[in-house]
Amino acid sequence: MFANSPAKSVHALDTQALKQPNITFYSFKYSGKTLGCIAIKTHGEGIAEITSMRTISEARGQGMATCLLNYVMKKATRKGYTSLNLETGTMAFFKPTRDLYLRHGFTECGPFASYRSDPNSTFMTCKLSR
Numbered sequence: 094m095f096a097n098s099p100a101k102s103v104h105a106l107d108t109q110a111l112k113q114p115n116i117t118f119y120s121f122k123y124s125g126k127t128l129g130c131i132a133i134k135t136h137g138e139g140i141a142e143i144t145s146m147r148t149i150s151e152a153r154g155q156g157m158a159t160c161l162l163n164y165v166m167k168k169a170t171r172k173g174y175t176s177l178n179l180e181t182g183t184m185a186f187f188k189p190t191r192d193l194y195l196r197h198g199f200t201e202c203g204p205f206a207s208y209r210s211d212p213n214s215t216f217m218t219c220k221l222s223r
Contacts, residue, residue, distance in 0.1 A: 113156045116144060119168075121161060128152040131161040133168070136206050139175035146190075156191055166197065178205050178218045191215055 111118050112134055119183050120130040129148035133141045143165065148157040168170055169177050179194065199217040 100223075103147070111145065113168055114185050115158075117168075118145075119165065121157065121164075123125075123142070129157045129161050135174075136178070139172045139173065140205075141169050141172075142206065143177060143179040162193065163198055166219070166221065175221055176218055177218070177221055179201070180204075180208055180214050180216050183213055183215050187215070189215075206207050 094177040115135040116132050118130065118132040120127050120135070122128065127149070129152055131143065131144065132145040135141050136142045143162075146158065146161055148161070149167075162210050166177060177199075179199070181190050182196070197219065199219040202216050204214075204216050205218070208214065208216065
């Protein structure tokens with residue numbers, strides 16, 4: 094993320110941060126190779142955040158991000174979350190990511206949790222139905 098965003102605007106979590114008890118991490122492997130991963134963080138009653146979603150370059154354009162997103166949205170709904178939020182970049186590099194979220198029912202919103210307004214961040218939310 095540091096290659097595509099100013100350092101003060103990078104919110105990516107490192108390996109240690111992803112081990113927090115309020116974060117659930119999922120990865121998708123095929124033939125022993127990890128193709129993508131996604132993590133959600135609980136923020137309180139009914140609210141979760143997609144904190145990380147990545148796919149390897151060879152898996153891009155093949156539906157991996159859609160697969161990961163659909164999976165975590167279903168998991169979040171089953172766990173009783175009513176809202177799924179996220180932060181992503183505003184730069185051109187992140188446009189496919191923003192478009193993916195928009196196609197899956199996310200809408201732009203203001204900062205949430207401990208985030209602050211930042212011209213390099215887009216905040217999104219999706220209401221989940223049970």
